[in-house]
Amino acid sequence: MKKIIFMIFAFVFMVSHSGRIQAKTNEYPYLTFVTNEGATTLTVASLSIQVDGENLVVTNAEGVHTFVLEHLQKMYFSSSSSSVEDLNSTVKEKTEVYNLKGELVGTYANRAEAVNALETGIYVLKSKSGTIKIAIR
Amino acid sequence: MMVSAISAQTLNVHTDYVTYQYAAAEVGDVDYLSGTSLIALGKSFALKDVKSMQVTDEEVTPNQVSVAYSESSAHVKVAGNIAKYVTVEVSGAHVSIVQSDEVNDEVGEISYVLSGTSADGEFYMSGSYKATVEFNGLTLTNATPVYSGAAVCVMDGKRVNIKVVTGTTNTLTDAVSGNQKACLYVKGHVEFKQKGTLKVVGNYAHAIKAGEYLTIKNADIQVLSAVGDGVNCSEYFLMESGSLNIAKVGDEGIQCDVDGDASTGETANHEGEDSGNIYITGGVITVSAPRSEGIESKGAMTITGGEIKVEAYDDAINSSQDMTIEGGYIYARGSNNDGLDSNGNLYIKGGLVYAIGARSPEVAVDANTEQNKKFYFTGGTLVAIGGLENGSQLSQSCYSTSSWNTNTWYAMTLDDQTIAFKTPASAGSTLVVSSSSTPALKSGVTVSGGTEILDGMIFLNATTTGGSSVTLSSYTSSQGGSPGGGGFPGGGRPGGWW
Numbered sequence: 001m002k003k004i005i006f007m008i009f010a011f012v013f014m015v016s017h018s019g020r021i022q023a024k025t026n027e028y029p030y031l032t033f034v035t036n037e038g039a040t041t042l043t044v045a046s047l048s049i050q051v052d053g054e055n056l057v058v059t060n061a062e063g064v065h066t067f068v069l070e071h072l073q074k075m076y077f078s079s080s081s082s083s084v085e086d087l088n089s090t091v092k093e094k095t096e097v098y099n100l101k102g103e104l105v106g107t108y109a110n111r112a113e114a115v116n117a118l119e120t121g122i123y124v125l126k127s128k129s130g131t132i133k134i135a136i137r
Numbered sequence: 138m139m140v141s142a143i144s145a146q147t148l149n150v151h152t153d154y155v156t157y158q159y160a161a162a163e164v165g166d167v168d169y170l171s172g173t174s175l176i177a178l179g180k181s182f183a184l185k186d187v188k189s190m191q192v193t194d195e196e197v198t199p200n201q202v203s204v205a206y207s208e209s210s211a212h213v214k215v216a217g218n219i220a221k222y223v224t225v226e227v228s229g230a231h232v233s234i235v236q237s238d239e240v241n242d243e244v245g246e247i248s249y250v251l252s253g254t255s256a257d258g259e260f261y262m263s264g265s266y267k268a269t270v271e272f273n274g275l276t277l278t279n280a281t282p283v284y285s286g287a288a289v290c291v292m293d294g295k296r297v298n299i300k301v302v303t304g305t306t307n308t309l310t311d312a313v314s315g316n317q318k319a320c321l322y323v324k325g326h327v328e329f330k331q332k333g334t335l336k337v338v339g340n341y342a343h344a345i346k347a348g349e350y351l352t353i354k355n356a357d358i359q360v361l362s363a364v365g366d367g368v369n370c371s372e373y374f375l376m377e378s379g380s381l382n383i384a385k386v387g388d389e390g391i392q393c394d395v396d397g398d399a400s401t402g403e404t405a406n407h408e409g410e411d412s413g414n415i416y417i418t419g420g421v422i423t424v425s426a427p428r429s430e431g432i433e434s435k436g437a438m439t440i441t442g443g444e445i446k447v448e449a450y451d452d453a454i455n456s457s458q459d460m461t462i463e464g465g466y467i468y469a470r471g472s473n474n475d476g477l478d479s480n481g482n483l484y485i486k487g488g489l490v491y492a493i494g495a496r497s498p499e500v501a502v503d504a505n506t507e508q509n510k511k512f513y514f515t516g517g518t519l520v521a522i523g524g525l526e527n528g529s530q531l532s533q534s535c536y537s538t539s540s541w542n543t544n545t546w547y548a549m550t551l552d553d554q555t556i557a558f559k560t561p562a563s564a565g566s567t568l569v570v571s572s573s574s575t576p577a578l579k580s581g582v583t584v585s586g587g588t589e590i591l592d593g594m595i596f597l598n599a600t601t602t603g604g605s606s607v608t609l610s611s612y613t614s615s616q617g618g619s620p621g622g623g624g625f626p627g628g629g630r631p632g633g634w635w
Contacts, residue, residue, distance in 0.1 A: 049190035069173075073169060076164075076165065076166045
């Protein structure tokens with residue numbers, strides 16, 4: 001019981017006293033643009049925005065999207081989308097998993113195997129394709 | 138089970154020379170208005186001024202403004218949470234940042250992190266709330282002033298931390314003309330911190346000036362030259378640790394004055410203090426003031442620690458009110474005036490003091506006897522070339538010799554150690570020594586070991602050989618301040634003012 005209380009306290013302290021930690025432990029992989037016609041949600045990977053005359057031109061890993069400026073109302077980050085990325089299927093290479101202490105938790109044949117084997121928590125997954133941090137809830 | 142990638146998404150809004158950085162977790166709705174502007178966390182941008190926006194994984198440090206100088210340009214990054222409170226202007230590498238008066242306790246202190254190099258740039262900030270300026274590897278010369286002639290001008294009347302980031306070397310040089318009060322000027326009170334090195338050249342007036350108090354802890358500050366003072370401040374000056382080296386100044390090395398019309402009389406914990414006092418509790422201070430006084434307090438002077446070496450044309454260390462020395466190592470040479478000069482009482486209660494005054498009527502240790510003040514000597518180790526003020530109250534026995542050899546190493550042997558000291562090229566006639574035990578003195582010794590202090594003027598626990606014994610006589614207060622010969626047995630006065 002003591003251990004649980006301590007962990008909760010530590011988490012609250014970290015979030016409330018460090019903007020860096022707060023930014024890191026929140027995930028906002030989507031940016032939603034709201035226009036008069038409706039909302040469009042895009043992944044933020046490699047996302048850049050240019051003002052081009054009457055339009056806002058948004059480029060991300062998926063392509064180019066154009067919004068008429070006068071029709072734009074707002075944009076906001078979000079943590080979910082109708083097109084959630086399937087992390088399990090993206091990497092088929094050997095994957096090493098580390099906990100937040102930097103300790104090697106295990107080595108798996110691919111990311112899907114790693115994710116299926118992990119318990120709830122935050123981990124760093126390292127493979128040839130790159131390194132990502134994931135939360136398993 | 139839900140699995141998702143984590144990163145620190147940041148929306149970067151780029152204008153010409155400024156990037157405003159908004160953490161995705163904090164920015165909320167970014168509103169577009171009539172196709173002409175957008176608003177993020179209360180900061181309004183005209184879309185025509187927005188060059189681009191990008192989402193990156195770069196983390197945002199809240200409350201931080203960073204300025205990266207790169208020769209003829211500078212790029213500024215502003216954390217989104219404070220973007221609406223600051224107005225940034227950039228002209229080449231001349232940067233002005235104005236904090237709005239709306240900055241309040243809810244937002245907290247803003248930090249300005251300066252780095253990079255420019256041969257023609259400056260940093261100007263104004264505001265009315267506490268702030269921190271970090272020198273994080275900055276080399277900045279203000280060749281053609283835009284906002285002020287200073288290299289760094291902080292027009293903020295509150296407490297301003299200046300962090301000289303540990304491991305970095307920073308150099309500031311101001312313009313040769315203008316109306317700046319200093320190369321590094323802060324309107325409010327300054328607290329130097331961290332262990333980096335800061336070099337300052339004052340081409341027009343002072344090198345460093347604080348409109349209010351100034352404290353130094355840990356930092357290594359080097360005034361390479363100044364037309365005016367090396368360090369000038371008001372209210373009070375406090376040196377706690379670190380080092381302060383001042384050379385080639387046109388006026389005082391360090392000067393502290395009262396800010397208001399008169400002292401507030403408050404000195405307890407320095408709360409509300411506006412005294413003109415100087416306090417030295419630690420650190421290493423080296424001052425060379427070839428035209429004026431070395432360290433001058435318009436209030437009292439209190440030295441309880443540290444290592445202080447001052448060579449000055451006028452008084453080496455001067456106070457308008459009482460001077461008290463309770464500890465530390467002090468070398469104070471006034472080549473044309475007193476070594477230590479108090480316009481109030483002067484108390485030496487401890488420490489090691491090596492004071493050198495010019496020939497009579499100047500003395501090594503001077504109190505204001507004209508105003509019925511006195512030099513009270515109750516403890517510590519003292520070497521005084523040029524004698525003591527007449528009428529001094531010497532509770533600890535003093536001994537003297539009426540002649541001494543210039544540029545010569547002397548060994549003063551006490552009960553517990555031998556202290557070796559080197560005499561100057563010229564000074565007043567009488568050499569006075571005193572310590573808690575009766576000293577024995579030798580002239581012309583060779584020093585082969587010991588702990589070097591005061592830039593090599595003294596060796597503690599010295600190992601010496603050779604030399605000839607010097608006959609010492611009891612020194613009385615009535616001997617003080619009297620004219621006399623000697624002091625130049627090695628030849629004529631050297632050229633120049635030294």
